[in-house]
Amino acid sequence: MKILFISAFFPYENVSHAGGKTVYYYLNSFAKDDEVTLLTFVTKQDFNKLDHTYPYRLVPAKYGYTVKDKVLRFIMSKATKYWPLQKYCGFYNTYxxxxxxxxxxxxxxxxxxxxxxxxxxxxxxxxxxxxxNYFPDSKIVASEHDLSVVGFQRKVEAAEKGFTAKKLEDLKRLELGALAQCDMTFFHSREDLKRAKNMMPQCKDKFSSIVPYYDDYSTVKWKPTTKNIVFFGALNRVENVKSALWFYENVFCKLKDTSWNLVLLGSHPDEKLVFLSQQDERVIVTGFVKDIRPWLQNCACMIAPLVMGAGIKVKVLEALSAGVPLLTNEIGMEGINAENEKEYFHCQTAEDYIRVLDAFFDSADKLTTMSIAEKKFVKSNFDKEISYERYRDSLLHIAGKK
Known part of the structure; x- marks a missing residue:
């Protein structure tokens, strides 16, 4: 089977973002069984990170290699953003x-x-x-990392600058219209799969899901030796910065026990978070950490108090795979059908977080039982190898090879 991947971002080993890791995992899995070509957008900086023994054919659409190229892309990107007749609702620029x-x-x-x-x-x-238009005889499959209309709608509801109801309707028309024309769509979140089936019941037979890539920390043996509350992710991303600040102001500062530490674990920490650690010695900002397993093994718990975002959260799967007690909300558990009080603590409000943390160590047996249940849950519901086998089997059927 000949497969052409077209990727908006360059997937390479140790890529920092979750979506890139998922593409890298499935791309290399398919390359073991099929003839794979990757057409991807790539900067010079990212290209230098590539292991040149990759098992597929690479067709790089390079940008940012020359000053002229950078200027041209910048101008065309701005024109795309503000041009009222743009074709792709700002998701794709002219360059x-x-x-x-x-x-x-x-x-x-x-x-x-x-x-x-x-x-x-x-x-x-x-x-x-x-x-x-270029390949009319090929079957075209959509790999939807997030159903973008969902995240866009949340930003409209939050009245974020630049996100309007008109643009939301345009994106809904474009995204759902494109999915309707694809031969198959694989969502990376079961919640997005459910939403899409409700939005487009006429296409439900063409919709399926795959397991997103996550680092499996099942070898971690959780044994809390600290009173660290861990939050991890790329600490320059706006959703992570806002979530961490919200937790500090609304929960951490109001806990009865002042011996807790808040560990912000991740690369490129925003200056607001660095400043926070300078003002409060209980806040620890680590910066990039090559191996997070020691932090997970020794912490008391992990939090994911997400105030924005859409799609499945890989950091949540990773925490569950490690058996670390997790406190998170509806956004954090999106697409992850775990059970409250069994596999995680559901905390929708600041008061919920405070209540759980103030009583956290009252029942050690409950925490140990939860740790075991978390690992079982991930193994039973998010097996990447089984997901790949089902994914490939579906493509073979679509291509008429099986």
Whole structure:
């Protein structure tokens, strides 16, 4: 089977973002069994991180390599953002479309004919019609990391600058329209799968899901030797910064026991978080940590008090796989059907977090039982190898190879 991956972002080993890790995992899994080509957008900085023994054919759409290139992309990106007649609702800029067309034309001229084309991320899903024009005989599959209309709607409801009801309707029309035209869509979240089936019942037979990649920490033996509350993720991302600050102000500062520590674990910490650690010695900002397992093993618990975001949260799966008691809310558990008080503590309000933490050590047996249940839950519901086998089997059927 010939598979063409078209990815909005460059997947490489040790890529920092969760979506890139998922693409990297499935890309390399397919490359063991099939003839795989990757067409991806790549900067010079990212390209230098590539292990050049990769088992697939790479077709890089390069940008940011020259000053002229950087200036041109910047100008065209701004034009895309503010041009009222933009085709992709700001998700895809004119310069990237130009690069994509160039690479698709190169592949078409050499008579390359993939059986399956996988469009990674909404950015690429929106180009479905363009891709189909170059490869009309190929089956086109959408790989939806997040159902973007969901996150966009939350930003509209929060009245975030630049996010309007008109743009939401435009995105809904574009995204759902593209998914309807794809031969199959694989959502990375079962909650997004459920939403899509409700939004588009006529397409439900073409919708499925896969398990997103997560680092499996099942070898961690949780044994709390500290009173550390751990929050981890890329600490320069706005959703993580807002969530950490919310927790500090509304929960951490109001706990009865002042011997707790708040550990903010992740790369590129925002200056607001660094300043916080300078003002309060109980707040520890680690910066990049190569191996987080010691932190997970010795902490008291992990939190994911997310105030925004959509789609499945890989950090939550990783905490559950480690058997670390987890406190999170509806956004954190989106697409993860774990049971409150059995596999995690559901905390929707600041008062919920305070209540759980103030009584946290009252029942050691309950925490140990929860730790065991978490690991069993992840193993039973989020097996990546089984997910890949089902994913490939579906593609073989779509391509008429089985």
């Amino acid at each position: 990237d479309e130009f690069l994509l067309k160039k690479k698709l034309a190169e592949l078409a001229r050499e008579k390359y004919k993939p059986d399956i084309i996988i469009l990674e991320w909404t950015q690429c899903v929106l180009t479905r019609e363009l891709v189909h």
